[in-house]
Amino acid sequence: MNSDFFLGIDVGGTDIKLGLVDDRGNVHFKHQTPTRPLGCPDAVFEYAIRYANETLLNHELPADMLRGVGVAVPGVLDTRAGVLREVVNLPGWLGVSLIKHLAAITKLPTQLINDANAAAYAEHVIRSLGDGSLALLTLGTGIGGGLVLSGRPHGGDHGCAGELGHITIDFSDTAIPCTCGSRGHLESYAGAPAVLSNLQRRLRALPVESISPELLSPDVTTRDIATHAEKGCQVCVDVMMETACHVGKAIGMLGQVCNPEVVILGGAMTFGGEATATGRMFLDAVRESVKRTTLVQVGGNMDIQFASLGNDAGVCGAGMIARHRSSRSAR
Numbered sequence: 001m002n003s004d005f006f007l008g009i010d011v012g013g014t015d016i017k018l019g020l021v022d023d024r025g026n027v028h029f030k031h032q033t034p035t036r037p038l039g040c041p042d043a044v045f046e047y048a049i050r051y052a053n054e055t056l057l058n059h060e061l062p063a064d065m066l067r068g069v070g071v072a073v074p075g076v077l078d079t080r081a082g083v084l085r086e087v088v089n090l091p092g093w094l095g096v097s098l099i100k101h102l103a104a105i106t107k108l109p110t111q112l113i114n115d116a117n118a119a120a121y122a123e124h125v126i127r128s129l130g131d132g133s134l135a136l137l138t139l140g141t142g143i144g145g146g147l148v149l150s151g152r153p154h155g156g157d158h159g160c161a162g163e164l165g166h167i168t169i170d171f172s173d174t175a176i177p178c179t180c181g182s183r184g185h186l187e188s189y190a191g192a193p194a195v196l197s198n199l200q201r202r203l204r205a206l207p208v209e210s211i212s213p214e215l216l217s218p219d220v221t222t223r224d225i226a227t228h229a230e231k232g233c234q235v236c237v238d239v240m241m242e243t244a245c246h247v248g249k250a251i252g253m254l255g256q257v258c259n260p261e262v263v264i265l266g267g268a269m270t271f272g273g274e275a276t277a278t279g280r281m282f283l284d285a286v287r288e289s290v291k292r293t294t295l296v297q298v299g300g301n302m303d304i305q306f307a308s309l310g311n312d313a314g315v316c317g318a319g320m321i322a323r324h325r326s327s328r329s330a331r
């Protein structure tokens, strides 16, 4: 190994993920540990830098291969101040000057980034998009997102850029309330609970004996919808296509504002993703919905794909943003 390394730290409410990221975005020496026993930011940063230094030592690699540290955090991040303004499940992290603590503990060039923007940046780096733009939507219980504009992660002036789940797609008086307190947002139409409500509503119109017991179970998931759609269940196909239509509308709006070259769909709710015919049908329906709602130059040129990086995206993006910072400060 002759590359520099950048320590990527992906902080979640449940687990901390670590890895040494090389110049090309490959993640080496991955490690995961529960967040709760470490708790506060200082303990996490001390644990992470100790892990990185011991890993280099154990592999007989020189300590100065480690050139920087990047940390991905959930919630609303004020990147200028290096402070989390809002976060769920990490109470000890709120309002702390994370960037100061990180620099003091690691004594290396440091960078903070929102976790969704880290994932978006990682997808951008592995595609070698250079100065191009990319948007990432994470589809799951909630709908999150990250933006990389002209090659740089874009958090916005108040840390809320890329909150694509809260794009309004229904402006009517009967628009569905969103978890954020507003109405008509993408998340309230295409987040997993909304997709399951849509399924229940459609099933109520059918004779009960015609419905698979799995779909009537209170434990039914969007994965079951994908499985049954794959087997030809029309209701599940319809639910999936309606979801794709909603997602496409939001991407279309984003497209008219930012005109990104690439849009990536990630998260747990991709209806099987690239590996299944159902997942690919979902993706095609999203693409069609985008084309219907945008200028031909926008929708026609936008490359919409499923995410390539799974669990490593946050660590990779955190490491790569540290590399970006380190290369700037070296100039």
Ligand SMILES: [Zn+2]
Binding pocket: 165, 166, 178, 179, 180, 181, 182, 183, 185, 187
């Ligand atoms: Zn909302």
